[in-house]
Amino acid sequence: MSEHAIRLTVNGRAVEARVPARMTLVDFLRDTLRLTGTHAGCEHGVCGACSVLLDGRPVRSCLLFAVQAAGAEIVTVEGLGPEPGAIGVLQDAFCEAHGLQCGFCTPGMLIAAEALLRERALPSDEEIREAISGNLCRCTGYKQIVEAIRLAAERRAASNIAGAPHAG
Amino acid sequence: MPAEALPSFRYIGRKRRPREDRRFVAGAGRYVADLDLPGMLHVALVASPYPAARIEAIDARHALALPGVHAVLTGDELARATDPLLTGLDIPEVRRFPLAVGRARYVGEWVAAVVAETRALAEDAAELVEVEYRPLPFVIDPEAALAAGSPPVHPEHGSNLLYRRKFTWGPVEQDFAATGQRLAFRARWHRNATVPIETFGVVARWDPAAQLLDVWASIQMPKYPDQLARALRLPGNAVRVHFDTDVGGSYGVKRGIKHSVLVGYLARKLGAPIRLIEDRLENMRGGDAHGPDRIFDVEVAFGTDGIIRSLRLRALDDAGAYAGRAPLQLGKPVGAIVGPYRIGSVEYEAISVTTNKTAQEAVRGFGQSPTNFALETMMDRVARRLGIDRIELRRRNLIRAEEFPYTIPSGSTYDSGDYHTVLEKALAAAGYEALLAKRDEARRAGRLAGIGIGCCLEPSGGNSAFEPLFNPKNETTTWMESCTIKVDLSGTITAAMGTSSSGQGHETLVATVVGEVLERDPDTIRVIHADSLGALPSNSPVGSRMAIMLGGAAAGAAKKLKAALVAIAAHNLGAPEAELLYRDGTVARRDDQSAALSWAQLVEIAHRKFHKLPPGMTPGLQAIHVWEVPTGGALPTPDGRVQMYPCYAFEAHVVYAEIDRITGQVTLGPYAIGHDCGTMINPDIVHGMTYGGAAHGIGAALYERFRYDAQGQLVSGSFMDYLMPSAHEVPDIVIADHCTPSPLTEFGQKGSGEAGYLGAPAAVASAVNDALAPLELAIAELPMSIAALGELLAKADTGKRQNR
Amino acid sequence: MKAAEFDYAAAASVEEACRLLAGAQGDGKIIAGGQTLVPLMAMRLARPALLVDINGIADLRRIAREGEHLVLGAGTRQADALADPLLRRELPLMAKALRFVGHGQTRNRGTIGGSLANADPSAEICLAAAVLGAELVARSTDGERRFAARDFFLGAMTTALDHKDCLVAARIPLWRDAGRLGTGFQEVSIRRSDFALLAAAAQLALDANGICRRAALGIGGAAATPLALESAAARLTGTRLEASDIAASVALADAEIEPISDLHASAEYRQRVAGALIARAISEARADAEGRG
Secondary structure, three states: OOEEEEEEEEOOEEEEEEEEOOOEHHHHHHHHOOOOOOOOOOOOOOOOOOEEEEOOEEEEHHHOEHHHHOOOEEEOHHHOOOOOOOOOHHHHHHHHOOOOOOOOOHHHHHHHHHHHHHHOOOOOHHHHHHHHOOOOOOOOOOHHHHHHHHHHHHHHHHOOOOOOOOOO | OOHHHOOOOOOOOOOOOOOHHHHHHOOOOOEHHHOOOOOOEEEEEEEOOOOOEEEEEEEOHHHHHOOOEEEEEEHHHHHHHOOOOOOOOOOOOOOOOOOOOOEEOOOOOEEEEEEEOOHHHHHHHHHHOEEEEEEOOOOOOHHHHHOOOOOOOOHHHOOOEEEEEEEEEOOHHHHHHHOOEEEEEEEEEOOOOOOOOOOOEEEEEEEOOOOEEEEEEOOOOOOHHHHHHHHOOOOHHHEEEOOOOEOOOOOOOOOOHHHHHHHHHHHHHHOOOEEEEOOHHHHHHHOOOEOOOEEEEEEEEEOOOOOEEEEEEEEEEEEEOOOOOOHHHHOHHHHHOOOOEOOOEEEEEEEEEEOOOOOEOOOOOOOHHHHHHHHHHHHHHHHHHHOOOHHHHHHHHEOOHHHOOEEOOOOOEEOOOOHHHHHHHHHHHHOHHHHHHHHHHHHHOOOEEEEEEEEEEEEEOOOOOHHHHHOOOOOOOOOEEEEEEEEOOOOOEEEEEOOOOOOOOHHHHHHHHHHHHHOOOHHHOEEEEOOOOOOOOOOOOOOOOHHHHHHHHHHHHHHHHHHHHHHHHHHHHOOOHHHEEEEOOEEEEOOEEEEEEOHHHHHHHHHHOHHHOOOOOOOOOEEEEEEEOOOOOOOOOOOOOOOOOOEEEEEEEEEEEEEOOOOOOEEEEEEEEEEEOEOOOOHHHHHHHHHHHHHHHHHHHHOOOOOEOOOOOEOOOOOOOOOOOOOOOOOOEEEEEEOOOOOOOOOOEOOOOOOOOOOHHHHHHHHHHHHHHHHOOOOOEEOOOHHHHHHHHHHHHOOOOOOO | OOOOOOEEEEOOOHHHHHHHHHHOOOOEEEEOOOOOHHHHHHOOOOOOOEEEEOOOOHHHOOEEEEOOEEEEEOOOEHHHHHHOHHHHHHOHHHHHHHHOOOOHHHHOOOEHHHHHHHOOOOOHHHHHHHHOOOEEEEEEOOEEEEEEHHHHEEEOOEEOOOOOOEEEEEEEEOOOOOOEEEEEEEEEEOOOOOOEEEEEEEEEEEOOOOOEEEEEEEEEOOOOOOEEOHHHHHOOOOOOOOHHHHHHHHHHHHHHOOOOOOOOOOHHHHHHHHHHHHHHHHHHHHHHHHHHO
16 A cells, blocks of 8 residues: 655664555565565564664654654664674674574564663673563573673773674 | 593583574574575465354455465365375374365464565455355364264264373383372473564475476475475475574474475466465464463372372373374373383373364474473472472482483383482572572561472484374384585685574584584584485484484484594504594604694695505595484384483572562562483583473463463464563573483483573472462462462462362 | 654643644654653553653743642653652652552652653552542643542543643642641552552541541552542541551442452452551551650
8 A cells, every 4th residue: 555765773783665555564674675684583573583772762663654764763683783794892792692592583682682781881790680671582591691791791891992883 | 422421522511602603693693584586476375264164165356456465275276286294193084285175273374375566565465365164063172072963073073082102101000909008180281382573484496497396495304305306295305494584483383294295386387486475463373482381280199208109190181173293292101101200001092182172283392391290380380289389299200310321111222320319409599598488488477489390301313213102003113313525725614514404403413513523613513404405314303303313314424534534644654543643633653653644635636646645445535324213213112111311411400489468469589490311512502492491381281372262263363462481480490510421422411492491380389389388379370370370369269179 | 562653742841742632633642751651652542643752841840839739740750759758758659659659660769740641549649649639730722620539530540631731749738737737658569669459548646645636547549540539538537546446437439439459459358457557647646646745
């Protein structure tokens, strides 16, 4: 029925597209922009695998229509590293602590963790668990994820590099 | 490998970053839904709203009229063109096709498939498909299904009984008669499953020029390419499954053979790539990925000394509308039917029935976790009856370290173990004495507090011995795994595995093993997933088998390579092999290290210098190893005794729980697991799977249930109602490792993919019951939901007592 | 789970939103945070022909003191409300309630108005609004209407709003010169961040002698709407909140509630637990008030 022209910023790059009104943001990112790092696990806003940063805040991209993201700044997992293809301190900490197994919930976890660490440089374990409580994982039992985020926090705090993703 | 001979390893058992993690943290995984093929079309399903109904007519006119819709496929058309899916039992009248044929047998069963240019359009069109149903009588309760006169889900089969057999191993009747004490109870494990965050998905493309079907799928299934080809009536080598597709979690359930047959057929019919990604509603209701749904009736005979003499276990499982893997999941626990205990005789009756519900699929542990829950409930109840401490009772009954290898009445031999030590480690890690004090203080303050104990086996290694056990016409005794390794011209190593992975870190496993044997840095070793045409036989990561079987295959191939290198060196150094030393890929004379050939030199000889090869040696540097599961290869005896799996890992859980007396909410933690899976090839990977398995178990114990109402509707069919543990519900878990190496494997490794899940439900149930004990209440039904515990506690308040 | 097709319009003002709704003749729906609506659309349980997006209307995002009321714009994000210093100071009960609403991620999009208009019987924001005697303000092409909370929540998922209305604000009366204020918010949910099975809210004002001068109590999830428990609250005033007073108050509350059974809990469970939850909320509020003294 209706298609809409939208302009937004994704991982620091300006994007222009025409989208059907009913296309969700997650489907837009994955199918139109081919940024397949963000995953759709449930399409009804519970699992958190689709989390992205929208204007700096973590949101469930399956609960937004792409047309609603007009004018927004979106950051996906692909935009968390210092440059395309590279990974940042947070992602590296997930590798060090093995904070993942199948990797499907991981992009959402990273987004939630990134949002947390921007608010709180050295969160407690309880704060970490609260921050990821909206992201379901069936592989890890969460322990190594918590360890990864704790490690990332320590490393970022100790590092001289800003550690912010290239997309802002 | 005997414990005394256990060397210290260079790479095995040490910290190493799993290499798979690198792509996932960058968002660069390659899951099936990430695939974008030109001209790809999308499938949506039309599902039955009735639990049982004749399908009178399907009218697709309006659906087909929608722009962008390419086809509507019915069950009749598909059944004419394909063969039914295999069941594993000798029940030819229970036929299963991807789309219902003539009759819908459960709410959510797929009745028609719509193909369109986008998934959204396919869903629009699916709403326009008009199906005329004539509702039929249906049965939802498994005990009702077992009763005579229940409406059969498959009338051609005659009844709802899929399988029933009573096994008697040892002098059960005598042992019962000879012991003074007995108790009986019922335990209920309600339907749940491991529900990965990624649903099942499959893409297929038919190449008419090559007469080849390419398949990408989120798959974890033995013999998937073969079964797919067979059902599609294609030659086996006309199907190529791309096992390098990343799988977003499976834990058993990603077996979408029906989805794949459907999509494979459509790909050939329509001449376009076809994609089916289950949405979550399709997945929960129609994906046929439910798990065990079991009623246990247990009777146990024991002495006043607490020694368990004999056990009668009846397990009735509700398979749902099709056989799936459900009946066979009653068979695998035969391999650990007495748990870790020295019980001398067992009678086991396994009953599988159909009901008008979603079909089951293989779930982590293949029926062992529910069985462990029943066994551990039994131990706690015996302890309570006798007034013996639950841990002390277990100590008296656990198989002792010096008794291994230990053969249980049903014919399986446990390879190695030291259950007492693992239990002690778990208790120490939990700070048991402090936990007791914490519990007692909580009780004095009027709170409900308990400590749970779970001592559970994790049979590992895989072996489909339950198939010939339950179906004598199926004489399968081969359960092999393979690995290919090659060293290329430049001297780099590549190993190939022939199946998919879903988070277990197999690439890291193989690289570590190969690196260990060849003494080369694992991080330089590339591991690929060969596709099914290029792959050697594999039976998939099921039954906690890959550390054993893939590890063994990789080690075997690596040893062959190493032998070839030593032979080349011997020939060129003019020395017998016994006088040579292989170190880090260099081979030198023991008495003169300067007389040596480096890795690069050996590789060059192998690849280029045929004149320097030992006579008769194959040129190049590559090796294949295919091997049968250790202890496998034998059919069951007539009385149903068989070696089920080869290696037995063991876990002892200790968990503290409090229950809110009013709301029934359970809070868990501290939580410790003593874990013995022999040698761990990568500790982070093993620990990770154990934490994850425990989380699955907590879900099964407290939250997760596929609940059906009396009309056969699945009422917990989305994530709003099927509740899985978040980071708040899973406490921090401490693992205390122990190692009793397996004598059957190269490095002493046992499997561990099902760790945590096999003991957590039993342990959490034990904790909740311990918390309820001062009120003389008990619960033996999972999940122990807020509502269930709330009701139970309400009865206590009003003065009623629960029978035990 | 792709939504059925719809037309979409982003309104730049409340007036435009109202015009669009009126034009849709009953088949239009406002989308604010979308945390409830979009899942329903994905499951095709909701199929509006027109979606009117109010996220761009800045006027709807505000928290301001107006005389003796705190006004919450309906488009205010739950996360922003939770973090707002004015709200935390003036409406501590609402701040407590907000902590229980969904997850951090859903609060980043979900709005105050969205929760109120959805009228889930166990929603925390609805309960706080009922307990605090909020006035809900709606506008349509016919003008402005105001509803007392008890006249706004009509049944489960049902409010007095009609298809033309756009909820614009909640006006919540502040307790002035009430002495030592204390609040309590208790919830039972299956997992920590789940929908509440039951929620209880209490706000008390104690004088310098520890006597309760004013009380407000409410329970959510125990009837078709959130309930302000007026007689139970009245029973507390003038007392020192002894155990017997609390018990008597709870007994009055028990008589008022009419819980239903669902998949997750039976009516009996809710009936039994509601009283204990109210008692816990009262105790929490008293401790809070005493802590402030």
